Amino acid sequence: MNLTVKTTISWLEKFDEKIQVNKDLLTDLDQAIGDGDHGINMSRGLTEVMKTLESKSFQTIGDLIKGVAMTLIGKVGGASGPLYGSAFLKMGAKIGAKEQLSDEELLEALKEGEQAIIQRGKASVGEKTMVDVWSPLLEDFSQETHINWEDLKVAAHEKMTGTKDLHAKKGRAAYLGARSVGHIDPGAMSSYLLFESLAETMMEGENNNG
Amino acid sequence: MNLTVKTTISWLEKFDEKIQVNKDLLTDLDQAIGDGDHGINMSRGLTEVMKTLESKSFQTIGDLIKGVAMTLIGKVGGASGPLYGSAFLKMGAKIGAKEQLSDEELLEALKEGEQAIIQRGKASVGEKTMVDVWSPLLEDFSQETHINWEDLKVAAHEKMTGTKDLHAKKGRAAYLGARSVGHIDPGAMSSYLLFESLAETMMEGENNNG
Amino acid sequence: MKKILNDVNAVVDEMLDGMVAAHPKELKRVEGTTVVVRADAPVKGKVGIVSGGGSGHEPAHGGFVGKGMLDGAVAGEVFTSPTPDQVFEAIKAVDGGEGVLLVIKNYTGDVMNFEMAGELAEAEGIKVKQVVVNDDVAVEDSSFTSGRRGIAGTVFVHKIAGAMAESGASLDEVEAVANKVIKNVKSMGMSLSPCTVPAAGKPGFTLAENEMEIGTGIHGEPGVERTEVLPASDIVKTLFAKVDDDLQLTSGEEVAVMINGLGSTPQMELYIMNHTLSKLLKEKDLNVTETIVGEWMTSLEMAGASISVLRMDEQLKELLAAPANTVAFKR
Amino acid sequence: MKKILNDVNAVVDEMLDGMVAAHPKELKRVEGTTVVVRADAPVKGKVGIVSGGGSGHEPAHGGFVGKGMLDGAVAGEVFTSPTPDQVFEAIKAVDGGEGVLLVIKNYTGDVMNFEMAGELAEAEGIKVKQVVVNDDVAVEDSSFTSGRRGIAGTVFVHKIAGAMAESGASLDEVEAVANKVIKNVKSMGMSLSPCTVPAAGKPGFTLAENEMEIGTGIHGEPGVERTEVLPASDIVKTLFAKVDDDLQLTSGEEVAVMINGLGSTPQMELYIMNHTLSKLLKEKDLNVTETIVGEWMTSLEMAGASISVLRMDEQLKELLAAPANTVAFKR
Numbered sequence A, B: 001m002n003l004t005v006k007t008t009i010s011w012l013e014k015f016d017e018k019i020q021v022n023k024d025l026l027t028d029l030d031q032a033i034g035d036g037d038h039g040i041n042m043s044r045g046l047t048e049v050m051k052t053l054e055s056k057s058f059q060t061i062g063d064l065i066k067g068v069a070m071t072l073i074g075k076v077g078g079a080s081g082p083l084y085g086s087a088f089l090k091m092g093a094k095i096g097a098k099e100q101l102s103d104e105e106l107l108e109a110l111k112e113g114e115q116a117i118i119q120r121g122k123a124s125v126g127e128k129t130m131v132d133v134w135s136p137l138l139e140d141f142s143q144e145t146h147i148n149w150e151d152l153k154v155a156a157h158e159k160m161t162g163t164k165d166l167h168a169k170k171g172r173a174a175y176l177g178a179r180s181v182g183h184i185d186p187g188a189m190s191s192y193l194l195f196e197s198l199a200e201t202m203m204e205g206e207n208n209n210g
Numbered sequence C, D: 001m002k003k004i005l006n007d008v009n010a011v012v013d014e015m016l017d018g019m020v021a022a023h024p025k026e027l028k029r030v031e032g033t034t035v036v037v038r039a040d041a042p043v044k045g046k047v048g049i050v051s052g053g054g055s056g057h058e059p060a061h062g063g064f065v066g067k068g069m070l071d072g073a074v075a076g077e078v079f080t081s082p083t084p085d086q087v088f089e090a091i092k093a094v095d096g097g098e099g100v101l102l103v104i105k106n107y108t109g110d111v112m113n114f115e116m117a118g119e120l121a122e123a124e125g126i127k128v129k130q131v132v133v134n135d136d137v138a139v140e141d142s143s144f145t146s147g148r149r150g151i152a153g154t155v156f157v158h159k160i161a162g163a164m165a166e167s168g169a170s171l172d173e174v175e176a177v178a179n180k181v182i183k184n185v186k187s188m189g190m191s192l193s194p195c196t197v198p199a200a201g202k203p204g205f206t207l208a209e210n211e212m213e214i215g216t217g218i219h220g221e222p223g224v225e226r227t228e229v230l231p232a233s234d235i236v237k238t239l240f241a242k243v244d245d246d247l248q249l250t251s252g253e254e255v256a257v258m259i260n261g262l263g264s265t266p267q268m269e270l271y272i273m274n275h276t277l278s279k280l281l282k283e284k285d286l287n288v289t290e291t292i293v294g295e296w297m298t299s300l301e302m303a304g305a306s307i308s309v310l311r312m313d314e315q316l317k318e319l320l321a322a323p324a325n326t327v328a329f330k331r
């Protein structure tokens, strides 16, 4: 199924829902190895994204995603604000005036987003950040022309839980040194929710369209 | 039995012991309706009194009691320091160069102490302070030439517990208004210990001397 | 009890030592005492001002020693009035020949101990006057009891009497302006949690998770009323209503206000209180000449705050704005 | 959670409102933002200095806005870096034509958000430089990680860079002296109890009644080691040893020190810490030019404290002693 403006909105709505439901979980994860605000930050940001989507209408996926980026940059703060914000900004720029995206085009856009996160945050794979969901996940699917969304969801979940065993080198958890091991990275969890939302949206779309 | 320099010292030693044993109780009572330092204040003061008694020798009861007064004034602080200090100061002045005190003379000296407390603190009977032990107790025994110390001890205990039902008008407990009712006044408790120590010292002396 | 300390019986001594070590240009300690005085004390030809009380209210009182405020501060044990001999040492150390004003907070112990010290000083030929601060409207004002407590409003007395003394005024004049402040300043506080006197080792009272106490004293004395935890705006309205009730402020008047944290209340919360307080004052058409927010008269690590309002006139405005250079209060 | 507040989502807005209402002569708020600037901003011909970060560290950073320190402070949500647009607003509001220095505490979020703001400002033709404070020696200094955190030592950067800017220095000169301070200031903290972010509603970590944490960050980030509660003297020795290890102080050197309370630690305990610290410094034959004790960079109502040591030279001495007139820090 191609991604459209409408399904992009569904994706973001689902992401918002999941963030709100998991707000306390994200906060708990961040309390364990950070400063305990990741749930609050993401919840505030997505609430604002929903307001943006309600108050404006977007003709192209690129504009929509850029609008989301600006809201995230302006409302989330912390480390995750600039990271998600930059990711969406670059994704939006890549997508441009398109009204539909094939799986391949979507993967390319997501890859742009991943690069933006790495550029902004300077973290590499294995440093226990959201990068440990984005990079290996997109790597796994980089050759696909048709994504099996169930597989992607499962893979994203694996990457997310995989951060548990890592020793943090970037972000606040790095200050904990070895004590960071044994906890899932909160940003990895919110990134998982992002990909899970996307996968579920795409699967619903496929089911509806037969 | 007449009070001598030696029995006065025994009295003070016993008082010190009781204060140290009841330090937490006094503090608890003061926490309920005051600021929670009465046990600490009295404990510090009596520890210093014991040091004074060790480091100096006194020829007369008056000098001894005055020495105690100066230590209390200089070491207790709070409301109880000036009150007990003034009481002992005036008692010492009244006793003067005597080396022995009959029960009558002792009662007279204690009466001076009571007057000093009232003069310094301006509290009357019924205002839930140490005055509610000193005044009615000395009044009860004012006609005696030979004190029954067991009776005095029992009477002092009664006066002390009697402060429980009073509504405080002086001291920190007064700020509590009606909420002060139901708690024994800490200064009444320490005053009871003072009289109890005196009574027990006198009874022991009587037993030893046949 | 969790505290950063060594020996519960040495807290006052070590605190004073650490304080004088930190501020050698500003403060010195009278040797062998619990008294700190201005490094340049006694100031010849100036009325001296001595205040103090139990410790545990820091920065009061040592933090207010310096040019334009106090000449000396006497520290008692935690929450326990200092003894007369210590107060007497302070009086002697700051007397510059023009006499000494004692600023006493109205607690039976403080009044008695400072009074006795005054008697000792007068016996040695030092002119001494005393003023007794009783700004806490939480407590009933009755001549049948010991009356109202002195709390954060005392800092206004220190500041204004200090400026008056610095201007070269006589002991009578300094006393008069101190009494003017006392008459015109009213305060009331509340607490969300108790504090622990080190030597006691346990909190002075307990409050349930949903309870607060209105009218708590600065020594952990229980307050006058216990309620559920109210929103900041209601807390401020409650405290201000009592203060205003007493001051009877009228439209167009000028006031200075203080929001004083009791120890562990973050500045964030104090400013949130002012968010409401400044509106209330505006609604009443009062002119705020100065708003002082911070921790001035604390109660160890108690959570809570008090509000003080001082009715101003031209003289008080000038004196409050006059320079002060103390460790904790600079102007 | 017991706090004096109205709406957990409005704490920053109400705080800023209450702050500006309290200090209208000193501060103004850039309308519609979480930025407070000097009442006279922008100061023509002077380099502007902007700092900020998450809220909950009061008096940092708004309390340091004023002549001789910061020109503007940006407040994020509690413990959350402010967003680039807010920082950009601050830059625009304080730029007096000579450019703006951003003083950033080294946290990934702060660095990224301030950096993005700097990019926005440069795109509009405003000269912007940034310095990143990383004084916390509790954290390993490694180029493979995000490096050390910025904590209380930041206040020295504010004060000294602020004095330099006030003197009319250029943006490069102000940047240079800020970096000199950063290179020479090291800090380390500890905590006895956690703090609660209002919107989170529960403490950031838990400590048993007999536990303390060494190396805790100012956002309630867990520290580097948990021990039983140590006496004040051992706490100070532990913290100072780590700081000294890094600074490698040698006999005869001059230092300025700061003992910073994290929120609910009474001043009494901070001075008790200095009782030991001043002795350690003397034993090492170090000359203390200034000791600053109080709450400067807090962590809401956390109990605990940090020690900062700044190696001095003539320039730093002069700039640290220069006048400053901010709400929280006056010289």
Ligand SMILES: Nc1ncnc2c1ncn2[C@@H]1O[C@H](COP(=O)(O)OP(=O)(O)O)[C@@H](O)[C@H]1O
Pocket (backbone or CB within 6 Å): A030, A034, A035, A036, A037, A038, A041, A042, A077, A078, A079, A080, A081, A083, A117, A120, A121, A122, A123, A128, A129, A130, A131, A170, A171, A172, A185, A186, A187, A188, D079, D080, D081, D108, D109, D110
């Ligand atoms: N340098 C970085 N690169 C990529 N992701 C990072 C980096 N630093 C932090 N993160 C991510 O951000 C998350 C924390 O976000 P959040 O709690 O909102 O911000 P903050 O750490 O400023 O409080 C971490 O769990 C991690 O996934």
Ligand SMILES: Nc1ncnc2c1ncn2[C@@H]1O[C@H](COP(=O)(O)OP(=O)(O)O)[C@@H](O)[C@H]1O
Pocket (backbone or CB within 6 Å): B030, B034, B035, B036, B037, B038, B041, B042, B077, B078, B079, B080, B081, B083, B117, B120, B121, B122, B123, B128, B129, B130, B131, B170, B171, B172, B185, B186, B187, B188, C079, C080, C081, C107, C108, C109, C110
């Ligand atoms: N005006 C007074 N007259 C007589 N006794 C008083 C007066 N005020 C207080 N007291 C006594 O002092 C006791 C409290 O002593 P303490 O706790 O040591 O001092 P403080 O009240 O200053 O903390 C009270 O329980 C009461 O018995």
Ligand SMILES: [Mg+2]
Pocket (backbone or CB within 6 Å): A030, A034, A035, A036, A037, A038, A078
């Ligand atoms: Mg976080």
Ligand SMILES: [Mg+2]
Pocket (backbone or CB within 6 Å): B030, B034, B035, B036, B037, B038, B078, B172
């Ligand atoms: Mg008491």
Ligand SMILES: [Mg+2]
Pocket (backbone or CB within 6 Å): B035, B037, B078, B079, C054, C079, C080, C081, C109
């Ligand atoms: Mg007391």
Ligand SMILES: [Mg+2]
Pocket (backbone or CB within 6 Å): A035, A037, A078, A079, D054, D079, D080, D081, D109
């Ligand atoms: Mg954060």
